[in-house]
Amino acid sequence: xxxLLTAPGEPxxxxxxxxxxxxxxxxxxxxxxxAAVYQPAFQYCVDYFGGSLDSAALIHNEExxxxxxxxxxxxxxxxxxxxxxxxxxxxxxxxxxxxTIGSGAAYYLDLLLFPLLQISSADSPLLRDQxxxxxxxxxxxxxxxSTPELLKSNVDYIVEGCSQQLRxxxxxxxxxxxxxxxxxxxxxxxxxxxxxxxxxxxxVCEDLQDDNVVATSALQFLEVVxxxxxxxxxxxxEEAVALIKEEKSQVGLADPDPIGRVLADLDEWxxxxxxxxxxxxxxxxxxxxxxxxxxxxxxxxxxxxxEEEGGGxxxxxxxxxxxxxFLAAQSGAQQLLALKxxxxxxxxxxxxxxxxxxxxxxxxxxxxxxxHGRDLFYVTLAACDVIEAVCQLGESWMRKRVHDDLWLHFGxxxxxxxxxxxxxxxxxxxxxxxxxxxxxxxxxxxxxxxxTAWDLVWLSMRFLEYEPLAPHVIDLLRTxxxxxxxxxxxxxxxxxxxxxxxxxxxxxxxxxxVPANICQAIGL
Numbered sequence: 001x002x003x004l005l006t007a008p009g010e011p012x013x014x015x016x017x018x019x020x021x022x023x024x025x026x027x028x029x030x031x032x033x034x035a036a037v038y039q040p041a042f043q044y045c046v047d048y049f050g051g052s053l054d055s056a057a058l059i060h061n062e063e064x065x066x067x068x069x070x071x072x073x074x075x076x077x078x079x080x081x082x083x084x085x086x087x088x089x090x091x092x093x094x095x096x097x098x099x100t101i102g103s104g105a106a107y108y109l110d111l112l113l114f115p116l117l118q119i120s121s122a123d124s125p126l127l128r129d130q131x132x133x134x135x136x137x138x139x140x141x142x143x144x145x146s147t148p149e150l151l152k153s154n155v156d157y158i159v160e161g162c163s164q165q166l167r168x169x170x171x172x173x174x175x176x177x178x179x180x181x182x183x184x185x186x187x188x189x190x191x192x193x194x195x196x197x198x199x200x201x202x203x204v205c206e207d208l209q210d211d212n213v214v215a216t217s218a219l220q221f222l223e224v225v226x227x228x229x230x231x232x233x234x235x236x237x238e239e240a241v242a243l244i245k246e247e248k249s250q251v252g253l254a255d256p257d258p259i260g261r262v263l264a265d266l267d268e269w270x271x272x273x274x275x276x277x278x279x280x281x282x283x284x285x286x287x288x289x290x291x292x293x294x295x296x297x298x299x300x301x302x303x304x305x306x307e308e309e310g311g312g313x314x315x316x317x318x319x320x321x322x323x324x325x326f327l328a329a330q331s332g333a334q335q336l337l338a339l340k341x342x343x344x345x346x347x348x349x350x351x352x353x354x355x356x357x358x359x360x361x362x363x364x365x366x367x368x369x370x371x372h373g374r375d376l377f378y379v380t381l382a383a384c385d386v387i388e389a390v391c392q393l394g395e396s397w398m399r400k401r402v403h404d405d406l407w408l409h410f411g412x413x414x415x416x417x418x419x420x421x422x423x424x425x426x427x428x429x430x431x432x433x434x435x436x437x438x439x440x441x442x443x444x445x446x447x448x449x450x451x452t453a454w455d456l457v458w459l460s461m462r463f464l465e466y467e468p469l470a471p472h473v474i475d476l477l478r479t480x481x482x483x484x485x486x487x488x489x490x491x492x493x494x495x496x497x498x499x500x501x502x503x504x505x506x507x508x509x510x511x512x513x514v515p516a517n518i519c520q521a522i523g524l
Contacts, residue, residue: 016089088126095137102141151190159193162197166200167200191228226320320342363405370384395445403449414460481523
């Protein structure tokens with residue numbers, strides 16, 4: 001079996017079978033015979049994943065597959081399935097052999113760690129599960145309690161090895177799969193060690209933007225980094241809320257006279273109010289929004305890495321500023337990754353002073369995707385997701401941008417679409433549905449100016465007669481009723497739903513059909 005495994009020229013389909021048989025025979029061998037198995041078996045695994053089956057080859061380029069004919073795609077799928085099964089046999093062999101070595105498996109970490117991390121980010125769920133199982137077996141055999149602990153204890157080796165591969169990244173594009181797996185398996189704790197690696201990855205994105213394979217792999221890694229930062233930020237927020245609730249409950253239990261305490265607080269506030277009568281604070285004016293040039297100044301400070309108290313994650317900011325260059329890339333996959341990175345960064349900067357500067361920086365390119373992404377339909381839908389998040393966090397600061405930029409695109413799409421056209425074209429129907437859903441979120445968080453609110457009411461009502469979209473129109477109108485109910489009422493009156501006297505010409509098409517129970521449905 002060892003001869004079959006190590007002999008040159010043997011077919012690849014035979015060697016995984018020989019390795020699998022070795023895992024069955026090895027437990028019956030003597031200690032000396034077993035020792036002769038480990039090194040060639042592990043070396044074969046390293047050669048297998050590093051040579052005949054690079055994990056990058058398991059990640060298929062969908063755009064290239066569209067150019068293949070049907071027979072080529074079927075043949076490629078059969079070949080890929082065979083390679084996946086061979087790879088699973090090799091990974092299973094690792095999981096079987098490592099426990100027989102005991103603590104001595106630590107001597108083989110340098111041979112096994114990178115290949116297993118590399119395969120842990122493959123597209124195939126079967127491969128991912130087998131690779132992660134092998135990592136878990138390796139961790140417990142070498143004395144670690146878990147895979148994350150194993151990776152954290154070897155983080156210096158991982159970072160140094162990846163840094164060396166990044167210097168020749170076109171020869172080692174798999175380095176980003178290794179880094180991606182490390183971040184996914186360890187989580188936020190590993191990010192503190194990856195500053196230099198992230199900087200190198202950003203340089204790769206800028207220098208090799210035309211290299212589709214390398215740039216896409218780098219963006220996949222950076223997307224995972226920003227997602228991890230955003231998840232950590234959300235977890236911190238949940239912990240803070242839980243802590244506040246706990247403190248409040250403890251105060252309530254320890255306070256023997258809560259009503260008396262509240263009355264005392266009211267007396268104190270009243271005394272402060274009386275004192276304020278003798279102090280001239282000047283006229284009360286609403287807080288001014290920061291000007292765009294001021295935002296640009298703040299943003300330029302963050303570019304050079306100056307952290308301020310109350311600021312957000314410099315890591316997320318740096319990555320998003322580089323990623324926005326890919327919003328206009330030729331590759332749809334790169335556009336989607338760039339949009340996801342921006343969305344992650346926005347969530348990571350929630351409640352920080354860096355949120356609005358980042359939105360101001362990426363907003364033009366983001367809105368640009370609404371038009372120039374129409375040829376890549378799924379890019380437009382992804383852009384709507386990011387815009388929804390931006391408006392949810394930007395709130396009233398987004399009012400002017402919604403009117404000047406967002407509604408300019410959405411309004412044109414809704415005007416050009418008709419109930420008949422959306423019934424005939426599924427892509428147009430899905431796009432109108434996504435706009436209705438996005439505008440519902442926008443209406444809830446951003447105050448609209450009168451012209452935008454007015455157009456949104458009657459343009460959305462045009463799709464009430466198309467049954468699949470009618471529930472989404474009703475949801476949008478129901479959300480608008482508390483603030484824009486007068487406009488909805490006026491449109492319904494103009495359409496003749498009820499008698500309201502003489503109403504001026506509002507520029508509304510007279511052929512809009514609305515159900516008789518519309519007022520009840522939207523709560524008007």
